[in-house]
Amino acid sequence: MSRLRGLVADTxxxxxxxFRRLWRANIITVIGAQLTVVAVPAQIYADTGSSAYVGLTGVFGLVPLVVFGLWGGALADVFDRRTLLVFSTLGLIVTSALFWxxxxxxSTNVWxxxxxxxxxxxxxxxxxxxxxxxxPRxxxxxxxxxxxxxxxxVFMAGxxxxxxxxxxxxxxxxLEWLYLVDSITLLATLGAVVRLPPLPVAGSTGKPPGLRSVVEGFGYLRGQPVxxxxxxxxxxAMVFGMPRALFPEIANESFGGxxxxxxxxxxxxxxxxAGAVVGGVFSGWVxxxxxxxxxxxxxxxxxxLAVVVFGVAVGIAGSSTSLRTTMLVVAVVALAVGGAADTASSAFRNAMLQAAASDEVRGRLQGIFIVVVAGGPRVADVAHGAAAATVGTAVAAGGGGVLVVVLTVAAAVLVPSFVRYRVSLPTATVVEADPEPEAPGGQTPSRPRT
Structure with missing residues (x-):
């Protein structure tokens, strides 16, 4: 039993x-947000009958996410973060209500x-x-x-x-009631955010940040190789190893759907x-x-390696119809293993970013993180689509997996300080948030070692 407790998620x-209030609220709001993610393209297609208009959601979604992700990170390094969370959550509630x-x-106005x-x-x-x-506060x-x-x-389950x-x-x-459900579920997040203590940024001037502040965030990264x-x-991992743009063609041509x-x-x-959710459930080891x-x-x-196995399974299924069912199982399991690995990778990378960065730049670095997470898969869609048109889906997917392995190992060799990055694991682990900008509970948390 103790061994099992060591495997399941560390709670x-x-x-x-x-954190508990934020996490519980997120369970509700993530599902509500996903309702809107589905409803918007569904409404656009119902109103226009055009996939081209549906495709515009990528542009109208990514551009503001990149711009305001970077600027929002800069705002989080100047203004009280609790106040900023209240403001942005209210904005999400209002926009969801306007969707409704x-x-x-x-209305059938697509614009x-x-x-x-x-x-x-x-x-x-x-x-x-x-x-x-x-x-980290x-x-x-x-x-x-x-x-x-x-x-x-929670995010993947949603x-x-x-x-x-x-x-x-x-x-x-x-559709209209899905939008209303999203608005209502966001009230849970607002309630959790309102109950946070004040979270001012130490040393902040309180002046609204401009482009220079965003650029300074990138400049900080140049001096932080880890x-x-x-x-x-x-x-x-995302640009070369995310073959989701190929799934429709693979499902149809390789697996006979x-x-x-x-x-x-x-x-x-x-x-x-699904693999990411399973990986999260059994993430106690992280x-x-x-x-x-x-x-x-x-x-x-x-x-x-999981993507390589996926590509091989796709290739075999495409050349042997008798093995399609078996290879579909192999392909799905391979992708699930990859999803579980990505959950652990994301947990470690985000923790490194939150703990190793100084508090006055954490917001800007998290903004860059959001842009990378959102932008990488979209670049992958373009790259895999172009590659598949030339070499086929199996080679495009499997070859991308090979490049992930080779380039990751090469990066590890070129930047050994990243491989050596360690954190101490102190005995005291849980503290209540301190309303002051110092470390939680008035303690100085152990700093990561590089």
């Missing part, structure tokens, strides 16, 4: 009142819908780096990997449950988040790893 961060209003009155989506993503861009920058460094694993598990619930409810209650590497290896949808299609898209740099390298290599 010690939930002993902290502030435009759907309820029967209004896309504009509301862009505004929503702007508020999200401010909210997320601020939320992540808060964690309410938890000690040894609990950050576990906290990030718990957050990732990514599975949200679309399933939305798909079932749209024909029954209509943190810079955490971004570099994530980009390697219909041109639109089908079981193989659904399984491929669900495999990575809190016992002090060599976090080495752990990130191992996790990303596992991700790359």
């Amino acid at each position: 010690r961060p939930l002993r902290n009142d502030h 209003v435009q759907a309820a009155v029967g 209004l819908l896309l504009s509301l989506f862009a505004v929503q993503q702007a508020f999200f861009g401010i909210n997320q780096p601020t939320r992540s920058a808060v964690l 309410i938890l000690t460094p040894d609990l950050l990997p576990a906290a990030n694993a718990l957050n990732t598990t 990514g599975i449950a949200g679309p399933l619930v939305a798909g079932a409810l749209i024909p029954v209650i209509g 943190l810079l590497m955490s971004f570099a290896v994530d980009l390697i 219909p041109e639109a949808g089908g079981l193989a299609f659904a399984l491929l898209f669900a495999a990575i988040p 809190s016992r790893v002090s060599a976090q740099g080495r752990a990130v390298i191992v996790c990303i290599v596992v991700w790359g």
Whole structure:
């Protein structure tokens, strides 16, 4: 029994009142947010009948997320982070309510819908780096990997449950009520955020940040090879090893599914988040790893190898119809293993970023982190699509996995300080948030060693 407790998720961060309230609220709001993620493209397609208009959600979503993710991080290094979370959460509630209003009155103006989506993503861009920058103020460094694993598990579980619930409810209650549900569930997050203590940034001038402040965040990274590497290896993993753009073609041509949808299609898209959820449930080990740099390298290599196996399975299925079912199982399991490895990698990388960076730049670095996380897979969509048109889906996917392994190992050799990065694991682990800008509980948390 004790061995099993050591395998399942480390729930010690939930002993902290502030983190527990935020995490519980996130369970509700993530599902609500996913309802809107599904409802917006569904409404656009219903209004226009055009996939081209649906595709515009990528542009209208990514651009404000990048711009306000970076600027929001800069804001989080100047203003009280609790106040910023309250403001951005209210913005998300209002935009979700406006989605409901435009759907309820029967609006078919696609540009209004896309504009509301862009505004929503702007508020999200401010909210997320601020939320992540808060964690080191309410938890000690040894609990950050576990906290990030718990957050990732909820996010991935919402990514599975949200679309399933939305798909079932749209024909029954209509799109407008999905938007209203999103607005209501966000009230749980607002309640948790309001109950946080004041979280001012030590040494802040209180002046609104400009472009120079954002640039200074990138400048800080230049002098921090360990943190810079955490971004570099994530980009390697996502750009070369995320073959999701190929799933529709693979489901149809390699596994014999219909041109639109089908079981193989659904399984491929669900495999990575499902594996991530399982990895999160059994993430108890992450809190016992002090060599976090080495752990990130191992996790990303596992991700790359899983994608290689996926590519091989796709190639075999495409050349042998009798093995399609077996290879579909292999492909789905490989993607699930990759998803579990990505959960651990994300937990360690985010913990490194939260603990190793000084408090006055945490917000800006979290903004960069959000941009990398959001932008990497989108670059991968373009790269894999172009590669598949030339060499086929199996080679594009499997070859990308090989590149992940090779480039990650090369990066580890070139920056040995990243591999040597370790944190101490103090005995005292849980403290209550201090309303002052100093370390939690008035203690000085142990600093990571590089």
